Amino acid sequence: xxxxxxxxxxxxxGTDPEMRYTPNGNAVTSFRLAAxxxxxxxxxxxxxxxxxxxxxxxxxxxxxxxxxxxxxxQAYVEGRLHSHQWQGQDGQVRFRNEIIANRVLFLDRQQxxxxxxxxxxSAAGSEExxx
Numbered sequence: 001x002x003x004x005x006x007x008x009x010x011x012x013x014g015t016d017p018e019m020r021y022t023p024n025g026n027a028v029t030s031f032r033l034a035a036x037x038x039x040x041x042x043x044x045x046x047x048x049x050x051x052x053x054x055x056x057x058x059x060x061x062x063x064x065x066x067x068x069x070x071x072x073x074q075a076y077v078e079g080r081l082h083s084h085q086w087q088g089q090d091g092q093v094r095f096r097n098e099i100i101a102n103r104v105l106f107l108d109r110q111q112x113x114x115x116x117x118x119x120x121x122s123a124a125g126s127e128e129x130x131x
Contacts, residue, residue, distance in 0.1 A: 005080040007099050011035035012074050019066035029062035057101040078103040
């Protein structure tokens with residue numbers, strides 16, 4: 001039986017990306033993304049609610065996210081949901097959900113133009129990078 005774990009989010013970065021490297025030398029970048037929705041209650045009151053997501057990108061995608069994303073910019077993230085569970089120092093069980101990104105699109109025009117210029121320059125002498 002087939003299964004599917006896919007998440008697609010469009011939102012604004014709530015933090016600047018944080019990049020680090022694993023002991024094996026793999027780049028990993030994480031950032032927080034806020035997605036909001038507006039709705040009207042039965043009483044006619046207009047409301048907005050915001051969900052926050054932690055996004056994790058790896059390798060070349062991590063490097064591109066770190067280079068082009070900044071707090072406040074809009075991005076489309078596609079990936080899979082990954083859940084962590086651990087026991088805190090106080091003995092309480094903690095949970096955390098993350099989106100492991102396999103695609104990130106920079107939606108702000110300035111960001112997208114900078115990313116395209118960089119991709120065009122690197123593609124002139126090397127293979128195309130999927131992202």
